[in-house]
Amino acid sequence: MAKNDWQVIEPASHFSPNTLAETLDGGQAFRWKFNEEVGAWQGIFDRFACLLKLDTNSDLLFQSLSKNKAKSFSSCKAFLRSSIDWASHEDSLPWRSDTHMKQCLESFRGLRILKQPFGEALLAFMCSATKQIPQIKVMCQNLAQTLGSPLGKNLHAMPTWEQVAEASETQLRSLALGFRAKNIKKTADLIAADSTLLKQIEQASYEDAKSALVEFPGVGEKIADCALLFGTDHMQAFPVDTWIIKVLEKRYELEGWDNKQLAQFGRIHFGPLAGFAQQFLFSWERTQPKVRA
């Protein structure tokens, strides 16, 4: 691969190798893997495939693997939310008064929230119920390979919801979706039946979008918050999953609070960037060595 195929997509990026990995492959997106041969992250988002790697001077380098290289480049910038000043976002989190938050920030400087296509985020997180990251990645890969549009070189986009709707529940089950298949099929039918529905939800306020999302079968508060955090600009969305429950109980002494109360605590304590804070808590907790009883 010729050197000049690489373009600087973000000069002097705020990423470390670790936080780039954690951002791309730490549980918010499921279509990235490290390509050992090339020494770069290879990923697919929207209708684009590309490579990303950090240069020694911490420039972030990009190489398109799909057609329409110019559009691929600008779309990847949007996907990375490159225009956001992430360092000042970090500074605005309540680390001054919250020692655990401070520790998480110090461990994951440069971590950020990606901007995935809304429909993709919703689909991926509908797959995520009681699954671990490697298995969610398999489901997404199966969905893309079987139902998504080809991008060349055995690369496939995630299917649109209309494409999902064309599959039967049985077919979806054969893609290792398990009991999620039924709800994903029903949700796909609802979305396919109203061509503006998903766009309307995407453009609605946080509260309105969340109420609309939880109407879909198989979408509760947690999945709705994930779709909104990773697929829209609503960074106040605060997904409460098992990891976050653990942190809030242990570090914030909130034993006995239910998930709704925990979500409310998160949005109040961490503020308008609660979802960004959540990602630090999540990454820290997820990468802690397991303690054996």
Add this chain to the structure above:
DNA sequence: AGGCAGGTGGCCA
């Protein structure tokens, strides 16, 4: 070998 995993929905008191 059985229990559990980035949940949700249904049923029961």
Add this chain to the structure above:
DNA sequence: TGGCCACCTGCC
């Protein structure tokens, strides 16, 4: 409201 349980599937 609050607690309990089934639900696919793969991995420890």
